[in-house]
Amino acid sequence: MSNSCLSHLIHHQAKKYGERIALKYRDYETESWIPVTWNQFSERVWKVSEALIALGVEVQENIGIFSQNMPECLYTDFGAFACRVVTIPLYATSSESQVHYILEDASIRYLFVGEQYQYDVAFRVQNLCKTLHRIIIFDPKVKRAPNDNNSLYYTDFLKLGEEKNYKNEVESRTAASTDTDLANILYTSGTTGESKGVMLHHSCYGAAFEAHNTRLTRLGEDDVIMNFLPFTHIFERAWSYYCLYRGCQLCINLRPQDIQKTIKEVRPTAMCSVPRFWEKVYAGVQEKINATTGLKKSLMLDALRVGKEHNIDYLMNGKTPPAWLHMKYKFYEKTIYSLLKKTIGIENGNFFPTAGAAIPVAVQEFVRAVGINMIAGYGLTETTATVSCEWLDDFRIGSVGRLMPGLELKIGENNEILLRGETVTKGYYKKEALTRQVITEDGWFHTGDAGYVKDGYLYLTDRIKDLFKTSNGKYIAPQAIETKLVVDRYIDQISIIADQRKFVSALIVPEYGQVEKYAKDHHIAYTDRKDLLQKPEIIELFKMRIDTLQQEFAHYEQIKRFTLLPEPFSMEKGELTNTLKIKRSVLIKNYAAEIEKMYEE
Known part of the structure; x- marks a missing residue:
């Protein structure tokens, strides 16, 4: 598969998987999960491509997607890639000033919005925006403003492609797509200063897929993935694209605050998340232990002690646990650990990538002790997510794992981590001076993070700017x-x-x-x-x-x-x-x- 595989990924998978389920999304009225087959996914992507061409969207033009996680985000993304259009996601919670800045900076003519909040913000911003030509609304329940006679509902947008035959145009654009095409511009929210648009080309994703193939060997067609973080976040975006590339089934969680409910409905095998998710699990278990007394409390504390000894003191250090310890561990695995996993909704768990902030040591030890495969990692928007990650038994508490294949790393001044490789961005959109500041002439990207490598594992110490x-x-x-x-x-x-x-x-x-x-x-x-x-x-x-x-x-x-x-x-x-x-x-x-x-x- 070529590096511009995002352009034909969904159609390629539909030929392979046909009527297998590719996606599921939750219908909030019936409280049920609606399946979408690979064939249906491919058909919707095709319709998006035709409708974009009908609108007059040009090769490598920027379009915006301002929505929480919905299947329409993926249909629009892949429909755009197939006709060589660039997609720019905006966080669903973005303010008017943030939306206005991105629309102007990226000269966006067409903005896709999710629900009422995003529509209302976009409609107010439209009057201030020189570029924004039309808003396209995913959710049919959105009430349009009385004086809005320009925006389109998604179903009407898709019908535009039926007005005349755009098949040849879509096919010729897809055939002409290359790995040097720009796929996304991701605006980092930034803890300081204004947003920067990180440019990610198709080659970045292609290289990321290849690197993950050698590391995440245990991900496949039987995996059920819960989408929890926003698709706007590079971690969830690159992970979701990769899961589709590996033939997994994606279950799309619309509202982040519903995760504790939806995870129990889906019972996924994998989900990427930030440490905060696991911190809350850890706090909940500590609370339960504190509220318990007697034998039950002793058993829970012993289960955590045994798990830590078995999985961390022995296995992590490449040693075989003694038979008595292994037997105790197996007992707790069938009782306490399995009950805990079932309570969270992850008893079918394969592995759980976690990144985006430092993971407290106590939390990492606890998660590993109870036999949850948390895969700690490190990445940035500028590196198409993963720079390094752990794998099943190949981990060290406090580390963010080993460097991904295809990346080079060196430690610079002030212990700064410098990176070079195909997954690294070519630069910031329309910000050449800033690009030159962070990427050297010979391709080394300055991450702004300090760290060190010990025994092949990367450890982060702090954010230099912080x-x-x-x-x-x-x-x-x-x-x-x-x-x-x-x-x-x-x-x-x-x-x-x-x-x-x-x-x-x-x-x-x-x-x-x-x-x-x-x-x-x-x-x-x-x-x-x-x-x-x-x-x-x-x-x-x-x-x-x-x-x-x-x-x-x-x-x-x-x-x-x-x-x-x-x-x-x-x-x-x-x-x-x-x-x-x-x-x-x-x-x-x-x-x-x-x-x-x-x-x-």
Whole structure:
């Protein structure tokens, strides 16, 4: 299969798999999953290609897809690739200013939108946009504005291709597609500054597929994949394309907040996710253990101890577990571990790629101890996702696995990770100066991440841009401290403050339910959440827990003061990116008064 395989991937698979199920999506009215066969998928992709040509979309023109995960996103993507059109995904939660910026920057004439929110934003932006010509709506339930007589529903858009015969035009474009064609421009949400459009060519995906073929050997036609992260995110996008390339079945989760329900309906064999998903599983299990007593509690604690000893102390280090340990492990596998997996909805689990942020060591140990194949990895939008990843028994706690085949890595100044290879972007869209800053003339891409390689495994230490320097001249890696503390069951979100300050402090969003339960159990009276978080007993509780967790850090790295916040960090207030990373500069502005108070003498 050529490197421009995205252009004919779905049609190629339809010839091979025909009436097998390729996709499923959830019908919220009947609460059932609707199957789509490979033949139906191919037919819809073909219709999209014809309709795009009927609209007059040119070779290598940019179109936008502003939607949460829906099958229509994939029909539109692959229909566009087949007629050499570039697709630009926008996060479903994007604000008007973000949408406006991307539409103008990429000169988008046609924007596909998902549900009511995306339509409303797009319609308001359309009046300000010089380029946007037409909005095409996926969800037929969307109510159009009374004065909107230009936008099209998706079903009407598909009919455009039937008005005359575009078959030859589609075929000739597909035949002319090459691996040097641009496939996507992915705008990174960025924790600093404005969005940058990362250009990914068909060759990037082709090289990524080849690299994954040699590593992910246990993925195949029988795998059922849950889509949970947004398709806009390179991790989910590249993974989903690859799963389709391997003939897997994709189950498309529309709303991220529904995942705990939908995962139990689908019971997938694989799902890529961010560490936050597993942190919540870990916190739930810790909570269960804390609420249990007697023999049941002893068994649960012993199961975790045995799992860690068997899978980490022995197997991870290439040693054979003793027979007694193996027998105990097998007993817990049939009882406690299997019950836990069934409760989450992953008892059919094959493996679970996890990346996008640092994975707390306690979480990684726990997941591996109970026999869940979490595949920790590292990647960037600029590298078409995976740079390195673990594989089944080939892992090290704290590492992000081995470098993918076809990539070169070297450690530069300040321990920065530099990469070179076919999966690396050719640059940022219309930003040549920035491209030259991050990609050297001989092709080395500066990741901005610091790390080191030991025994063939890559370890990340921190984000170079995120390193804080205290006013005493000491360097602090905030992510290391945050990752250590966020596993605590009383902490939901945390942001370290230290740059140009005398000492380290923290803004903490508590796990409100846990704090309220603690107050109830300890007969602490309060009027509202704000009042509760100012109670000396609650502050003392957090102080004690933070001091316990940060013992391993140097004195100057330890949190001296903290503020408990009555409201979580949110996208609405601009405090989180679309991938839920913290925008430190916004937090510093939004909580300026609280921060200053922590540094008062």
